[in-house]
Amino acid sequence: KAGVTQTPRYLIKTRGQQVTLSCSPISGHRSVSWYQQTPGQGLQFLFEYFSETQRNKGNFPGRFSGRQFSNSRSEMNVSTLELGDSALYLCASSLQATNEKLFFGSGTQLSVL
């Protein structure tokens, strides 16, 4: 059974650009959640999608958005990138809800120059 796949693995962007990250959950998993990890702030919850609907959202500005497709694959988008957006972005999937065991991808390392 394939695990959670995140692409790309590494990304370098410049300030002001936008970026789209992709996450393919484990087959059969319908909940996908996203997290940002930085050395200063640690891990923080971004948002969670279930059945193509955003079910929960963390305390991030509107520049951070996401969506989920009918096959449960999810994308997150960050517009007007800032230096502080440099981070490891992790996605996790679970069967139905985030209060179940989570399976994480290896993450996308985003560097904003």
Add this chain to the structure above:
Amino acid sequence: KQEVTQIPAALSVPEGENLVLNCSFTDSAIYNLQWFRQDPGKGLTSLLLIQSSQREQTSGRLNASLDKSSGRSTLYIAASQPGDSATYLCAVMDSNYQLIWGAGTKLIIKP
């Protein structure tokens, strides 16, 4: 506002020792508490999930306890091995169904 603290921030012990990692949280209104490990350059691996109604969970050499009233959890690792070296993260699911994370304990097991 829920806050999660992990002590110590780093720990280095010889192989074979039993050890305890600590996690504390400020608000007892949680749905569950989870322990994860993170290896360099990799994502997170779920180790144990304790629902709010449970007191402990065990998996192999790992045992995690939860005391909601005191806002504490401990992860006990028996007979530590070099392969246990990693960063261990504690997270609580708060009343808004959001995971609030501790900063982690970096564990090094010396052969």
